[in-house]
Amino acid sequence: MRYGQFCPVAKATELLGERWTFLIVRELLMGGRRFSELQRGLGEISPALLTARLKMFEEQGLVVRRQIPGQRGFEYFPTQACEALLPVIVALGEWGLLWARQTLSADDFDPEFLMFYLERSVDPAALPGGKQSSSSVSLTSRTNANGGLSSRAKRPSSAWSTRAATSTCGSTPQFEPCMMFGWAIAHTARRSTAATW
Known part of the structure; x- marks a missing residue:
């Protein structure tokens, strides 16, 4: 999604404005690393959509994907850009509690x-x-x-x-x-x- 505006809020929303994005960030910041852990914390998200979002996160520099040693699966680690969203997630949660x-x-x-x-x-x-x-x-x-x-x-x-x-x-x-x-x-x-x- 592109807004075509020279505005940091618009540019951030282009990266973070899709459905499930903030909840995936929440799960990563809560320590979810494996696909199954993330999916368990998200509940009703489809595996295909979670896969697509994690791929987009990797392309945009929000996560680093690493092979699990000795296994076929991967782990997803939040980057500094993703970790910088912690105050945003906390503020969003506090706003939700209030409003x-x-x-x-x-x-x-x-x-x-x-x-x-x-x-x-x-x-x-x-x-x-x-x-x-x-x-x-x-x-x-x-x-x-x-x-x-x-x-x-x-x-x-x-x-x-x-x-x-x-x-x-x-x-x-x-x-x-x-x-x-x-x-x-x-x-x-x-x-x-x-x-x-």
């Missing part, structure tokens, strides 16, 4: 997606009182009697498990706190592992 809440519907609420973000965003070893291995907390989710999300870790003694269970959703099905909690984890945990909840 797009009214567009949330029951179809947008996905406990598995929330758990996916929790699993890859939280380093249990960095949590208060946590001397756990960073790969040892496994999360499960279930719907409570009122339709709201209940989450629990397989290690209920950890401080994070208790807080996560009480912070995601209460006894009523309210989607807003879940979205806020997921987003807070997604960008706060990346900035500071010493964050308190």
Whole structure:
């Protein structure tokens, strides 16, 4: 897409204005490297479209594609240009929390997606009182009697498990706190592992 304008906003939009682009950037900045990881974080994107977007990202200098040693697949690493979009993604998320809440519907609420973000965003070893291995907390989710999300870790003694269970959703099905909690984890945990909840 070309706008034909001598304007940095127009030129940036030519690169970033296609559907799914900001979400792919989000996934790359959250640590997704393999095609399957990116696709899992994006949900309904078709493999063909994700392939096309990653190829465009590579051509435009947003990612570097590297062969996985000893395997057929590739990994995608964000370049400095892609990493410079982090404040844009965070600002877009904060704008969405403030101005797009009214567009949330029951179809947008996905406990598995929330758990996916929790699993890859939280380093249990960095949590208060946590001397756990960073790969040892496994999360499960279930719907409570009122339709709201209940989450629990397989290690209920950890401080994070208790807080996560009480912070995601209460006894009523309210989607807003879940979205806020997921987003807070997604960008706060990346900035500071010493964050308190």
